[in-house]
Amino acid sequence: MAHRTIRKYKDTIVEEELIQKILKAGCRASTTGNMQLYSIIITCEEAGKKALAPCHFNQPMVINAPLVLTFCADFNRFNKWCIRSKAEPGYDNFLSFVTAAIDALLVAQNVTIAAESEGLGVCYLGTTTYLTAKIIDILKLPRGVVPITTLTIGWPDEQPEQVDRLQLDAVIHRETYHDYTDEQIVNAYREKENRTDSRQFVAENRKGSLAQVFTDVRYKKDDNVAFSNMLLAVLKDQGFMNQ
Secondary structure, three states, X not given: OOOOEOOOEOOOOOOHHHHHHHHHHHOOOOOHHHOOOEEEXXXXXXXXXXXXXXXXXXXXXXXXXXXEEXXXXXXXXXXXXXXXXXXXXXXXXXXXXXXXXXXXXXXXXXXXXXXXXXXXXXXXXXXXXXXXXXXXXXXXXXXXXXXXXXXXXXXXXXXXXXXXXXXXXXXXXXXXXXXXOHHXXXXXXXXXXXXXXHHHHHHHOOOOOHHHHHHHHHOOHHHHHHHHHHHHHHHHHOOOOOO
C-alpha cells in the first residue's frame, strides 16, 4: 500500500549483502513447475548503464540508480540441462515464452516488495519490451533468453505522491466476467479524468480527453504495431516461434 515509483536516487551504493538479501527473497517467488525460467542481469557499472539508457529512451534514472536489474525469460539454462540429461526439450514455441515471461515477472515483483521492505525505492521500466534486440546485444543474451522488464533500484531521493488507481469495483469480477455498461465505464474513469494532473495532461497535449492522450500521444497504434513486429522478430530469433 506504500508503493511509489521512485525516479530520483541518492548517490549511495546498495551494499552487496543487501543486494543478495533482496535477490534471494525475489527468487522465492512462485514459478511454473519449479523450473525457474528466468535470469536476472545486474548492471551497476556506469558504462553498462550508459549503454542501456538509450534502450529505455534515455530516462535519467537508468544512469542515476545504483542498480539496474533486467529480468529475462530464460529457457537457455533449462534446455541445456535437459540436453545434458539426455532429455529432449520441446520449448521452442510461444507458450514456453509466455511461461518464462510469467516467471520473470513474478520474481521481479517479489524483488520489488523485498527492496521496498528494506527502504529502497524502485521504478519499473516498461520500455524493456520495446527495444529487446538492442538489450539482447548489450547484455549478450544467448538464444532462448528474452528481456521482459527492468527495475531501477536505489535509496530514494524523493517522496512523490502515489499515482492513482481505479477503484476495486472497476477491476473485480465475481465468478464470471461481467462486461461493462457505458455508465460503469464512465464511473470507473471519472475520478482519474477529474484529477488536476490529468486535466493538465490533457491541456498540455492539446487533446479533448485523457483517453485521447493515451491513444494519440503515449501509446499510438503505429508505435504499437512497430514494436510488436520487432518483438515478434526477436522471439523468432531467440527460438520461441517454431511450429
